[in-house]
Amino acid sequence: MRSGPPFVSIGRRDDAGGPVPYVGADYVTATAEVVRRAVALGHTRLAYLGAGEGAEAWADRWRGFELGVRDGGATARRLPAVEAVRSTTATAVVCEEAADGPAVHALRPDLSIVTLGEPTRAVPPSKLAFTGIEIPREEMGEQAVDVLTALLEGRPVRSQRLLPCSFVEGGTLRPA
Template sequence: MNRPGKVTQRDIARIAGVSQAAVSMVLNGGESAANRIPAETRERVFTAIRETGYVADPIARRMAAGRNQILGVFTYEPAFPSAQADFFAPFLLGIEEAAQELGYDLLLMTGSSGGQKKIFGENVRLRLADGCLVLGREFDRDELERLVAGDYPFVAIGRREDAGGPVPYCGGDYVSATTALVTRAIGMGHKKLAYIGPVAGAESSVDRWQGFRATLGGGAEMVARLDAVLPTPDDMLEAILGCGATLAVFTELSDAVKVRGLARARNFDVPRDFSIIVLGRHERAAETGTRFTTFRIPREEMGREAARMLVRRIEGDTAVEQVLLECERIEGETLAAVTG
């Protein structure tokens, strides 16, 4: 596959078997003009563009290095609604800081107006950027494999399993952070543990579960496990109290907040009656009113380092880098030693 900037519209026309005017109309004529081109013809043009890596940007072609100094940012989930904004904002802050430092602009890719968001779409805006940072709780595996197989520079934010080859990423070391936090609790006398959260699916869930399982044995046992997707706060609290757990380990702060509030309403005290730890502090707009014992996910640092990694790939065609950053422990007020 050719590098972006080495292919002309004439090449695209020849490969697609259409006129150069048709290629120009598809790329530059707007939606109404492009719609006058038959769908089959448009698809041949888009296929040729994807296969060659053509960049529909004359400024980029005029630059000596063949680059336009733009980093793309693609999120599988909406980045700005209130439910997600505080999750994504630190990543974006770190990305912006690194981009400014390195002399790059940012292009936020919003995708299509309806349906599931896709990196590879007919609008081919991906190629307007020199490379792309990809964020999301869960990735489309087919698209990830396509990125790995191609020559378009990208870096994932968050650890990702191989997808037909190693994936370049910068993530948080959730395995080590979880193991350290739970081990600390066990050292304070907690031997009966309840785990509330998913154990499969996204790599972040798998990593937390792996870190938790590494602490079991030597007297510590898991006496309850609930997937936080289905149970209600009542179900979670009843499971914790019913199994005699002295420590409840939550993967999601929102679930811990609900259970602690319900426990307080029923005259149970945290951490006197049972302790709570949360496997990663998720930024929220609403104040929880409680300082949970947890660890800080270095989101801003992840965004910053991922952007630097991407620029290294763009400018030096470096080997695949896979980086995990340390998560800092936050003591909080919801973990106490077992008494009696």
Template sequence: MSGTKRLTQKEIARLAGVSQSAVSMVLNDSAAAAGRIPEETRERIHKVIRETGYVVDPVARKMASGRNRILGVFTYEPAFPSAQSDFFAPFFLGIEEAAQELGYDLLLLTGSSGVRKKIFSENVRLRLADGCLVLGMQFNRDELERLVGGDYPFAAIGRRDDAGGPVPYCGADYVSATHDLVQRAKSLGHRRLAYVGPEDGAESLVDRWKGFLSATDENSELVSRMDSLIPSPEDMLDGIVSSGATVVFFTELSDAVKVQGLALAREFNIPEDFSIVVLGRHARAADTGTRFSTFRIPREEMGREAARMLVRRIEGNESAQQILLNCDLIEGETLGAVFEGL
């Protein structure tokens, strides 16, 4: 009710028949409370809290303990886009699971309202949270350097290059996953390889290209490389066919879908005429009726481990950690053995 007075810790202490310091300790530091306050007393305090519906004032908690037990989450792109195949959703699932496990709430930070979202703007209530998880295809380098050089705990989801110092992150090992897919293709007889996608830009794209190059040798040849941002699907297909490539690696599923559809319309057979490999599976891609050969990006696990890492930094002043998780290969149906014609 709007006219109801907010309960205080002093009143909770009176109702439970304990000291106010005992109530404060139970609310703000459950680990210390477990060691210093009898279980029966702790349960009596929790019982009063449940019965009265008492809610901790986050500002008061911050003043008392130095922490709100809130994790901020900031994304450089829209957090809930309709056109990105739920890119962020699995990250959020992992973050939420870890936050619940560790007794933290989540605060979604929406950033400034300009063309480019910024984590450091007058509208971002960063200090309401004890630390922040930062997501995005491409980070603002100036802001990343400011985070690294400051004292505010944060962790990035996805590998990030140093920015004036090591960036704490949990990412996916795209280098190894891409390397393994190229090796798989070579084991099936593929020697003439094509690559569709940028070789620079975001770290995730750089890592894919690095993994691709690491698997090529004197027994394999890159016969075509196209930046997916420039050619049309028709140009992509024409380039693949004219190069004589037997397998093409796409960094973007959407490009692979378009080229495959156009190839089928021109009466090419996949993977008999050429194989298609996608370097990373979308979380919930549109149903194309095709099971592409690819690898699974451990998005949920990345969110979970990044949140745990951040809490360790908040509670124990742990130095920056950098973790890469494995990506499981998905066999699919678009990578086959090289067809040896008569």
């Protein structure tokens, strides 16, 4: 039995001595889908710019990238830093951190670029509308409150949920 006040994490959390209630984004499915879209446009060499490990959200994005690459029969590699795009042979880059999108475009405007969510750090203004995914942040918060309320009231509730992300068309994913 859990001790302490009830809580609900916003974002998927691995078990920590027992199930952790959460409402998170389904990054695996969303990332795999944008990779499949890139492959359908003829991109057979893709690169992933980001850690792809550590926090659950980063690990889930990487798993989705790998799944989409595998499903599409493409080749892929992980890039350790923005500067690595200078020498990549990839035709499309998937940016774990959306703030890297403008920097990638500045270095290699010939590449197709996909961003996975909204920037988490400051970015210079850009006229580009990046192709990518939108995280259902408001819905995650609303459902977290609903789960917490059910837990406080002792009602049965599915306490671990992943919500779908939306595809953002943008203009940075073009045919290879």
